[in-house]
């Protein structure tokens with residue numbers, strides 16, 4: 001499961017430092033001072049400090065410096081993202097940012113009508129939903145949904161086990177309904193949101209390119225995920241038609257446009273991260289098909305794979321699966337290098353992905369005067385006890401450094417999309433809405449606030465007036481049903 005290489009967590013910390021020549025780091029005064037208990041002490045600008053704290057401060061200072069994201073770097077990242085978008089549209093394999101065609105060439109109009117189902121498979125959760133669309137701007141008459149955590153063993157089992165689970169949950173959901181048989185015997189229709197890279201062959205079919213996040217089901221790679229689902233549904237006796245297969249970023253875009261036609265991109269910061277946006281069909285050189293009547297094509301960017309000379313793999317620095325892991329690795333380095341967490345065996349601290357992003361979020365948002373939430377999390381999760389308030393403040397600062405870097409890089413990616421669309425500046429900038437969903441954005445307040453403030457910083461005062469960020473709660477679920485509706489016969 002540890003697909004976060006150790007270099008990754010420090011990559012950006014030392015990544016740019018590697019460019020500096022022979023940067024001297026502070027060193028401890030070698031024991032000229034009076035020895036105190038088992039540690040040497042050090043004279044410093046802030047008075048007498050135990051070597052432990054000095055060493056700990058060195059680790060934090062190195063992290064702070066290595067994770068710095070000055071506006072200049074962010075602007076380079078934004079420009080690189082815009083450039084990779086163009087390269088990915090130019091030809092297959094033109095960029096690590098895959099720029100996958102979604103074959104969604106018409107977005108919800110608000111006139112969609114009828115009963116549709118959505119299945120939403122994410123990196124952590126699976127959601128089933130039913131949506132009754134009122135048509136003619138009545139929007140959603142009502143919707144019901146159920147969310148379940150995906151059993152971890154299914155993430156590395158077989159394709160039939162995973163899709164059997166999905167079809168089983170759908171079967172249970174449908175079985176609980178009463179009297180919602182489709183009019184004139186029509187088949188129930190559903191939109192399938194699949195939060196992994198798929199090379200689509202049409203709006204309702206496509207083959208899995210590869211698994212990301214914590215999934216690794218070898219026999220599904222290269223297979224048509226709709227065919228896999230249909231096979232599993234038949235086994236469940238479910239006679240439903242999969243009208244659309246979409247990525248969750250595409251679904252979020254569609255769900256948000258249903259309510260606000262100025263939405264130009266759907267972005268996910270959940271377990272993973274991704275973005276989708278509306279591209280002009282005639283601005284996609286690699287597309288050989290006939291141009292759609294709408295002239296538009298939604299692109300599933302798969303931007304998590306982006307990297308540039310300024311930073312390693314984008315998703316691993318900006319998404320929910322990894323932020324907790326990065327903090328864990330820093331705390332481990334802090335422990336080993338300074339011994340600041342007295343008498344722990346480090347076993348929990350050495351366990352990959354043991355510290356999760358919700359944990360660091362809780363510590364980062366601890367408003368108690370003695371940081372008792374930090375103390376609780378360190379104890380419960382990492383078996384680190386009896387920390388001083390100073391140490392707990394250091395832990396909060398580490399969470400802040402990691403989360404702020406993530407948020408600022410997230411904003412840079414969004415600025416890159418606006419740059420590609422020519423909507424990142426100028427006084428006549430049309431109103432542009434960025435719809436964002438995902439558990440990290442939804443629940444990690446300081447991440448969300450930092451992302452929004454950084455986007456304003458990058459766009460500048462004038463352009464910021466025409467750009468809005470909206471939380472599109474569960475947009476991908478509704479979006480799947482809407483796109484199914486728009487494809488409906």
Ligand SMILES: Nc1ncnc2c1ncn2[C@@H]1O[C@H](COP(=O)(O)OP(=O)(O)O)[C@@H](O)[C@H]1O
Nearest residue numbers: 122123124125270271320357361438439440443
């Ligand atoms: N309270 C929280 N604080 C910070 N991050 C959270 C919190 N709850 C969930 N997350 C992050 O959100 C991710 C789940 O995102 P979500 O969009 O809900 O599911 P999925 O990725 O399956 O679509 C989790 O992996 C976690 O990293």
Ligand SMILES: O=P(O)(O)OC[C@H]1O[C@@H](O)[C@H](O)[C@@H](O)[C@@H]1O
Nearest residue numbers: 122123195196212270271272274
């Ligand atoms: O909703 P989740 O699970 O956070 O997924 C977000 C993104 O995670 C990435 O890893 C996938 O390649 C994308 O396809 C997906 O959109």
